[in-house]
Amino acid sequence: MTQSEVPASHSGHRYTTSARGRMSRLNITTQLAVIVPVGTMLIAYDSATWWEALVLLAGVAASMVAVVLWARERILAFAVPLLAVAAAVWLFGVLVTGSTTAFYGLSVVVPLIVPGMPRHRVPAAVASVAFIAATGALRLLVAAGDPGWTAFQFVLLPGGVLVFTLGFMFANQAFYQILAELDEAREHEAELAVARERIRFASELHDIQGHTLHVVKLKTALAEKLVRRDAGRAEEELREINALVGDTIKQTKELAYAQRRLTLAAELENAKNLFEAAGIRVRITREAAVNGRTGELLGQVLRETTTNILRHAEAGQVRITLSERGITIVNDGAAGDVLPELRGLSTLRERLAVEGGDLVVAQNGAEFVTSAVFPAGAAR
Incomplete structure (x- = not known):
C-alpha cells in the first residue's frame, strides 16, 4: 500500500x-x-x-x-x-x-x-x-x-x-x-476504516518480519555456539540466515510497493467492508471472474483506490464493476475542477503498462472514475 x-x-x-x-x-x-x-x-x-x-x-x-x-x-x-x-x-x-x-x-x-x-x-x-x-x-x-x-x-x-x-x-x-x-459520524467512520487498513498493513508487515527475526535470532545464537565446535554446521546456519534476511527484504519491498501477491476476491470483500464501515453505499457488479496476474494487478488498483476514496473523497456511493478485461471504480465524492495528484495510482499506472494494461483516472462532475483495463489477449 x-x-x-x-x-x-x-x-x-x-x-x-x-x-x-x-x-x-x-x-x-x-x-x-x-x-x-x-x-x-x-x-x-x-x-x-x-x-x-x-x-x-x-x-x-x-x-x-x-x-x-x-x-x-x-x-x-x-x-x-x-x-x-x-x-x-x-x-x-x-x-x-x-x-x-x-x-x-x-x-x-x-x-x-x-x-x-x-x-x-x-x-x-x-x-x-x-x-x-x-x-x-x-x-x-x-x-x-x-x-x-x-x-x-x-x-x-x-x-x-x-x-x-x-x-x-x-x-x-x-x-x-x-x-x-x-x-461528523461518517468522517469518524472513514478515519476508523483507514485505521483498520493501516492495522492490516502493520499485521502483514509483522507476519513477514516477526517470524523471520525470531528465527534469525535463534540461528545466530546457535551459529555462535557452533563456530568453534562445528564450523561446517555454523557456516550452514549463517547461509540460512542470509537467505532468510534476503527473502524478508524482498517481501517487505513487495508489501511497501503493493507488489505482494493478493487475490482480487479478497480485495473486493475488503473494500466492501471498509466502505460500509465508513457509511458509503457499495454496488459491486461482477461480469466475469479474473484470476492470475491480472487479478493481482486489479486487486492492487482496487486497494489503492479504496484508500484514496476513504482518505480524500466525500463519497456517498461507490460502484465497482469487474469485467473480463478490467475493473472500474466510480465514486460520487469528487470536488473541485482539478484532479488531485495521487502518487499511488501513478505508480500502479506504470506497473499496469508493463503488463500491457492501462489505468485511467478521470473526473466527471461530482464523480471520480478509476478504470484499469487490459486489451484483449493481454489479460492473463
Whole structure:
C-alpha cells in the first residue's frame, strides 16, 4: 500500500470548504430570488409616496443583507443593527403610515438570527413575537376604523407570520444539525476504516518480519555456539540466515510497493467492508471472474483506490464493476475542477503498462472514475 501525495486532512479540508462554499451560494441565490420580488411587490402595494417606499425599502434591504450574512455564518455579529433597522421600519409602518406590510423585514431577519443563537433561543423567539404583536397593537391607539380588522392586520397577521417563519427555521436548524452530526459520524467512520487498513498493513508487515527475526535470532545464537565446535554446521546456519534476511527484504519491498501477491476476491470483500464501515453505499457488479496476474494487478488498483476514496473523497456511493478485461471504480465524492495528484495510482499506472494494461483516472462532475483495463489477449 502506498500513500498518496495529498495529506488526508488537507484534502478533506479542501473538499469541506468547497462544499460549504457551494451551499452558501445556493442559499443566497434561492432566498434572494424570493425575498427581492416579494419585497418589491409589497413596497409597490403599500407605499403612497416615495419616502414611504424608501423606508419600506430599508426593511427589504435589511432582509437581503441578513440572508447573505446568514449564508456566510456571520449574521450574529450584525444581529443588533439588522434587528434595529427592521424594528424601526415596523414602528414607522404602525405609527406613521399604517403600512400593513412593514413587518416584512422582521419576518425575515428574526428567523435567520434567533435559531442560530448559542443560547436563550426560545425566550428570544417568544420576545420577538411579543414585540411585533405589541408594536402592532399601538396602531389601535392612533387609527380610526374597525378595531377588530386593525388588530387582525397589525397584531394577528404579523405575529402569525413570524411564528410560522420561526417554526420553519427552527426545524431547518435542527435538520442541518442532524446532517452535521451525520457528516461528523461518517468522517469518524472513514478515519476508523483507514485505521483498520493501516492495522492490516502493520499485521502483514509483522507476519513477514516477526517470524523471520525470531528465527534469525535463534540461528545466530546457535551459529555462535557452533563456530568453534562445528564450523561446517555454523557456516550452514549463517547461509540460512542470509537467505532468510534476503527473502524478508524482498517481501517487505513487495508489501511497501503493493507488489505482494493478493487475490482480487479478497480485495473486493475488503473494500466492501471498509466502505460500509465508513457509511458509503457499495454496488459491486461482477461480469466475469479474473484470476492470475491480472487479478493481482486489479486487486492492487482496487486497494489503492479504496484508500484514496476513504482518505480524500466525500463519497456517498461507490460502484465497482469487474469485467473480463478490467475493473472500474466510480465514486460520487469528487470536488473541485482539478484532479488531485495521487502518487499511488501513478505508480500502479506504470506497473499496469508493463503488463500491457492501462489505468485511467478521470473526473466527471461530482464523480471520480478509476478504470484499469487490459486489451484483449493481454489479460492473463
